[in-house]
Amino acid sequence: MPTPLGERVREQRRKRGLTLEGLAERVGSSKSYMWEIENKEVVRPSAEKLAMIATALKTTVEYLLGDESEKAEENAKDTAFFRKYKSMTEPQKEQLRRILDALDDD
Structure with a gap:
């Protein structure tokens, strides 16, 4: 049974067509390590690896770790934009x- 982290990684990966x-x-x-993150019950990737996954998925570590608020997803999109x-x-x-200036003139 996947963890919330695994479910979020899979969701974001599929959303991005990866x-x-x-x-x-x-x-x-490795592909097998990513499979384990998505599918194993107990997986504890390092903070560095989580950051790399979040960057690859254009989201944030906080979102992947389970902050379920809409604000978290918005923040993740903003963080990806600024990155x-x-x-x-x-x-x-x-x-x-x-x-942006042209859009602001409306």
Whole structure:
């Protein structure tokens, strides 16, 4: 029987159209380890591994660990957005700022 963590990982993985193998590659783990996280009753991944899984799934560790509020999912989306924003080049950031400014003019 999977844990809430396993259920959330599977849910987010499927939502993103990833296979177990695809998620494992992004996280730097084996497919069998990812299967265990999704399906075993007792799995205790390290904080570092949880952070890598959350990043690969564009969510947060808090959400994966079972914060069931809608706010948690919103925060996870915001965190994923800011993580992606931080990795953008300066011209990309500027373009995004202009888009947001244009949307704000309404």
